[in-house]
Amino acid sequence: MNETSSKETLLNAAVLHWMHDLAAQGIVTTDSELNVVEWNHWMEEHTGKRSTEVIDRNLLDLFPELIERRLDRHYKWALEGQVRVLSQALHGYLIAMPAVSGEHGYSQMQQAVRVSPLRHEGRVIGTLTIVEDVTERVVREAELQAQLEDRSRLLSNEKLARNEAERANRLKDEFLATISHELRNPLNAIMGWAHMMRLGKLTPANVERAVETIYRNAKSQSQLVADLLDVSRIISGKLRLDVRTVDLIHIVNAAIDSIRPAADAKSIRLQTMLDPAAGPISGDADRLQQVVWNLLTNAVKFTPKGGRIQVKVHRVDSHVEILVSDSGVGISKEFLPYVFDRFRQADASTTRIHGGLGLGLSIVRQLVDLHGGTVTVQSEGEGKGATFTITLPFVGVISNNQESDGAQPAPNDEVVSFEGLPSLEGLKVLVVDDEADTRELISEVLRECGSEVVMSRSAAEALVALKEHRPDVLVSDLGMPDEDGYSLIMKIRALPSDQGGQIPAAALTAYARAEDRMRVLRSGFQFHLPKPIDSAELVTVVASLAGRAFKH
C-alpha cells in the first residue's frame, strides 16, 4: 500500500466515523451473519441501547420482533444482493423506538428504511440499514390531506348552493316575466274598454259588453293578486288558518258551483260522487274551498272542450279523500315531480297556451300541508288526464265554542245577481269610506236591494251622521286618513245604546289576514268584509247584521 492510498484509507475511516456520529438518521451495519458491526449515535439515542450493548450481537436476537413481523426477509434479500425499501405507509417502522414527541398521536416513531448489501470484490459481506424518522412528515401530510378534503368539500358545497341560488333566480325571472304578462293582459282589456266608454261613443249594447269585459278582467286580475298575496303570506309564514268544524261536502259543492259556468262554457261534464259520511272535518272553510276551487279551475283550464271532470269525496280509514280527476292534457313524467313547485309551469315559453301564474297548485299544497294533509298527483302522461288526491285527517268533530261554519253559504261570486238576495227594504245603512268610488259602489249595491244609504267620507263625519240619521247598520272602511275605522268603532262602542253605541257594524279591508280579522272583531265590529267587495256578500252581511233572513 503506497502512502497516498493509505492516507486516503485513513481519511475515509475518519469521515465515516463522523458521518455515523453526526448523521440525522439511524445507521446500522452488520456482517454477513447479521452481527452488528456499527450502531451510530442516532440509534443509541433513539433506542436507548448503547453501541457497546449491541455490537457483535446478532440483529435478529436483539430484535426478535423483526422475525415475528417477517422483516428478517429483507436482510436475507439484502444478503442476496438486493436493495430493499421499507416504506412507512406499508410497515410503520423497522425497529420500535418511541416517537420524539407524542403530541401528534404516534407513540411509535414512524420510519422510512433502506436496507442494502455491502459488497467486497463482488461478494456480499454485510448489510447497511438506514433508518429515517418520518413521524412529523406523516402527520403533516395527513393534515394537508384533511385540509385539501375540507377545501374540496367546501368548494362542492358552495357550488351546490350557487346552483340552487341560480335555479331560484331563474325561476323568479321566469315568474316575473309571467306575472307582468298575466297582469297586463286583463289590464289591456280594462283600459281599452274604459277608454271607449269615456269617449261615449259606444252603443248601449256595447256598453253592456264593455262593462261585462271590464268586470271579468278585473275579476281575473283580482284573483291573480289574491294568489300573489297568498303566496307571500305562505312564504313569510303569516298565513293562519281559521280552524272550525266544517262540512267538507258543502265546501266542495260550493267550489263546484263556482266553476260550473266555466265548465259549461267548454261543455265539460262535471261528475260528482260525494259521500255524505265524509264530513264534517276540522279546517278553514275558506281555505279548503280555495284548495278545491284551485284544483277545479286547473282541471277546467287543462281539459279540452267536451271533456270530463270527476270530483269524488269519501272516507278512507281515518282520512277524508278528495279526488279531482280530469280527461285533460295530463302531465309529462318529467314535470310530475315539480307540479307543486312555486312559479313552475310545464310550459314557461312566452307563447304559452294556458295563462296563469303557476301559483295555484303551490298554494294548494301549502294549504293542504297547513291542514296536516297531503296532496298528490297521478298522470299516465301527456294527453292522458290527471288525478289530484287530497288527503285530510279526519279528526272527528270537536265541538268548540265556535259555530259550525259549514252551514254558511260560501260566497258564490261568479255572477252578480241581486235576485235571491235578502231585501234590505226599510233599512238605513251608514257607509264610511274616504274613497269616493268604493263609497259609491257600496251605496249603489245597497240601494239596489232597497236600503236607504247615508254616506260619510271620514270617521268624524260618520259620528255626526250616526247621531243625525240613526242608521240600522254601519259599514266602514278601516284604512282612512286622520282617523281609521278601528278608532271610529271604539268611539261608537263607547256611546250609550240610545245614541247608536250598539249599532251592528261591518268592516271593509283589503287585508284579509286572519289576525286582521281578529283585530277587527276585537275592536267592536261584528263582521269583516274583504276587499274587493263582493256585492252578494255585502248584501248578505248587511241583512244578517240587521237580523234579516234570506228571502226565498
Added chain:
Amino acid sequence: MKLTERQSDALSELINIAFARTGAALSELTGHRVVLNPPEVAVYRTEELSLALAKFVPGDVASIHQVFAGPVAGDALLLLNYAGAVHLTDLLTDGHKPSAYLDESAREVLTEVGNILLNACLGMFGNLLNVHVTFSVPRLHLETLDELIASTTTDKTEMHYALVIYTAFQIRDSSVKGFLVIVLSVGSLDRLIQEVDAWEAQQSK
C-alpha cells in the same frame, strides 16, 4: 431485433413467475389480494421507445428507476401514469379518500412497490443467466416520458434495446396499468434471449 413467438411466450412465462412472487409479496404487505396481469412482452430499439410508450402514458410519468450492473447491465424501470400512480398508492395503503397528488409517503410506497417488482424480475433474470447483478438504490422520478428515457444510463455509443413488459395491478376491484421497461445493451439482450431459448428447450423436453 425481434422476438420469435416462442421466445416471447417463454419470456412472458418467466416474467409471470416473478409477477406471481410480486403479487404474493404485495398481498401479504397490504392485506389485500394483489394480482399482476400476465405480462405482454415486446422489444424496441431505445429510439423507438418514446413513440411506443407515448400512447400508453401521456403526460407526466411516475417511474421507479433502478440501475443494475454486473455481467448483464442496464436500467430497469416501472412506469405508471401520474393518475395511475396516485390510484395505486391509495389502493395499497387503504387511503380512505382518493388523494389528489403523490405526497412523500405515497412516493415512498411506490418506490417500495417498484423495488419489489424490479427485484423479482431482475432476480429471475439473474438466476436464469446464473449471474449476480448488483442494484442501485431505487429512485422515484416524476417527469415526462422523454426526460425519463433521456435519463437512462445507457452508453449512447452502443445500440440498446428495451424490453417492454406490459401489465396491470389488480387490487380491490380496481385495475392500474403499468409498464416495466428494461433497457439492455444488444449484447446483454442477446445473452438473455439465448438463456430464454435454452430454458424453453429444457421445459419442452
